[in-house]
Amino acid sequence: MKIAINKAHFPVTVLGPGRRIGLWLQGCSIHCPGCVSQDTWHTDPGREMTVARLLSWCKKASSNAPDGITISGGEPFDQPQALAALLDALIYWRQHSGLDFDILCYSGYPLARLEKRHARLLAKLDALIPEPYVDTLALTHLWRGSANQRLITLSARGAERYAPYLDAPADIFGKRIQMQVDGERLWSIGIPARGDMAELERLAAERGLRFAQVSWRQ
Numbered sequence: 001m002k003i004a005i006n007k008a009h010f011p012v013t014v015l016g017p018g019r020r021i022g023l024w025l026q027g028c029s030i031h032c033p034g035c036v037s038q039d040t041w042h043t044d045p046g047r048e049m050t051v052a053r054l055l056s057w058c059k060k061a062s063s064n065a066p067d068g069i070t071i072s073g074g075e076p077f078d079q080p081q082a083l084a085a086l087l088d089a090l091i092y093w094r095q096h097s098g099l100d101f102d103i104l105c106y107s108g109y110p111l112a113r114l115e116k117r118h119a120r121l122l123a124k125l126d127a128l129i130p131e132p133y134v135d136t137l138a139l140t141h142l143w144r145g146s147a148n149q150r151l152i153t154l155s156a157r158g159a160e161r162y163a164p165y166l167d168a169p170a171d172i173f174g175k176r177i178q179m180q181v182d183g184e185r186l187w188s189i190g191i192p193a194r195g196d197m198a199e200l201e202r203l204a205a206e207r208g209l210r211f212a213q214v215s216w217r218q
């Protein structure tokens, strides 16, 4: 089974508890106004890889010891069969390695729609942050982009691990963004506040740097 991936990173420390593997899937049909990840919107067969290869990268990058996996995008539920294969592979790894990492997934679809159409996928997750990003609603809570988004726990592991964070304020850890340099590309990982990316461009311009391409506008 193949899955379209935008990027992957370890360790991610701003999208869930602990040192996590972050997997960003390619392709999103929702197109929330104000989305900062517009580079993930288009479907791109050139970004497909096998789930087996992705799992192998996860094991190597995390030295077989992630605290959690965060799956984001793009819209993970726009690739339901690939997402199922990925989740099955991750759960098999967890069961056969003695690890206890949790799996958190983001979605821009409403919870009711996911429960109706993708109950079998939800059963494989420990936690979920659903609902579209709404640019006119403030960033209020940890790991969430707008005030309409809730953190839902879906397993005993998820309930235990995420209990302290269900209503935690956005800045409880004082850090919402981490940066990754990849050749000439700079990835920002995490949940920016309104205006953060414009401020980043302004600060870069002050130092003579201009971004040739950005993910927060087309």
Ligand code: SF4
Binding pocket: 028, 029, 030, 031, 032, 035, 036, 037, 038, 040, 073, 074, 075, 107, 108, 109, 132, 133
């Ligand atoms: S915020 Fe998420 S669901 Fe909304 S357009 Fe961006 S990638 Fe898609």
